Amino acid sequence: MDREKTSNSSGRKRRTVTLRDIGLATGYSANTVSRSLADKPDIAPETKEKIRKAAEQMGYIVNASASFLRSGVSRIISIIVGDISNPHFSVMVKEMQTLLQKKGYTCVIFNTEEKPALEKQAIVTSLSQNVDGILICPCPNGEENIAFLRSHHTPFVLVGRRFFTQDTSYVICDDEGGGYLATRYLLTMGHRDILFLNGPGGISSSAERLLGYQRALEEANVPYRSALVRTVPIISGKMEEKILQALEDGISYTAILAFSDLVAWQMICLICRRGQSIPKDYSVIGFDNIKTMYPLRLTSVSSSKTTMARRAVELLLGKLEHRSEEEKHFVLETRIVEGDTVSRRG
Structure with missing residues (x-):
């Protein structure tokens, strides 16, 4: 029997509204009430409507645990990302949540701060809450967490990053292609000394964008200089010190x-603080193409965040609806969106 504890205005627990209570109020059995609230086809529409209205008026709340025990389905999806304050993630999370709500799912969102321990905690909590599936952007060096998640056989899809050591379903952008396009664009604008503010190791996008950067330099016969590649934190508010080092050494x-638009904007702010300007003194190109209200439009590498979110949701729903064991991979194309932050050198 579904039951949920409620409280009155004084904070004291009041009696729980049960299916039996609704049945007594409407003249139906608890079984009929249960089937009506579950929208079963064998219950007349007018009966369902009467019972639903009574349930709402009486303050009835479904006990999710009891429902899961009966059906094995919670209608809950967990979304796990590294930094929800990053617009790149927040745009995707909003799109995922909207799409899943239309399919009757409730979303629980976790922020890991790109830390494996917090990611593991989010995964464990999700599994303990019997979520139907998980959409996760794995944190750096998170292979063990993903292996742990796989061992529990809850459907999941990786979003934005992948691990080459594990065959899992994922939706990513063409990170190597994006790194290549950005570097080639700067080269065609006459730049030869290009600083690459890359993300941390243990992230597929960092490794692949570096490959693209190196490939473009090689094609242009420009020597690769390891001193021009710097690793910076990718969490909001934690990257300034590393970027300052690159400016001052x-x-x-x-x-x-820049690995991301957030890193690019941080670099631009620090350059302007030193009395220099963009793109007169330095040209800057980001990655993510985040829309802002700033008067200076950032040149950036773009891949559709809404498409990535949509593909990830479609993949997960396919796993849930068809119980498919097949792992699928989507790699989305990237392109350069020109703004005001790159000028021709010479």
Whole structure:
């Protein structure tokens, strides 16, 4: 029997409204009430409507645990991301949540701060709550967490990143292609000394964008200089110190390729704080193409965040509806969106 504890205005627990209570109020059995609230086809529409109205008036709340025990389905999806304050993630999370709500799912959102321990905690909590599936952007060096998740056989899809050591379903953008396009674009604008502010190791997008950066340099016969590749934190508010080091240690460069638009904007702010300007003194290109209200439009690598979210939801729903064991992979194309932050050198 479904039951949920409620409280009155004084904070004291009041009696729980049960299916039997609704049955007594409407003249139906508890079984009929249960089947009406579950929208079973063998119950007349007028009966369902009468019971639903009574349930709402009486303050009835479905006990999710009891429902799961009966059906094995919770209608809950867990969304796990590294930094919800990053617009790149927040846009995707909003799209995922909207799509899943239309399919009758409730979403629970976790923020990991890109830390494996917090990610593991989010996964364990999700499994303990019997979620039907998980959409997860794995944190750096999170292979063990994903292996743990796989061992519990709850359907999941990786979003934005992948691990080459594990065959899992994922939706990512063409990170190597994006790194290549951005670097080639700067090269065609006359830049030869290009600083790459890359994300941390243990992230597929960092490794693949670096490959694209190196490939473009090689094609242009520009020597690769490891001193021009710097690793910076990708969490909001934690990257300034590393970026300052790149500005102050005397390395010569005329253009900057940033791992994300957040890193790019942080770099631009620090450059302007030093009395220099963009793109007169430095050209800057980001990655993510986040829309802002800033008067300066950032040149950026774009892949559709809504498409990535939509594909990920479709993949997960396919796993849930068809119980398919097949792992599927989507790699979305990238392109350059020109703004005001890159100028031709010379």
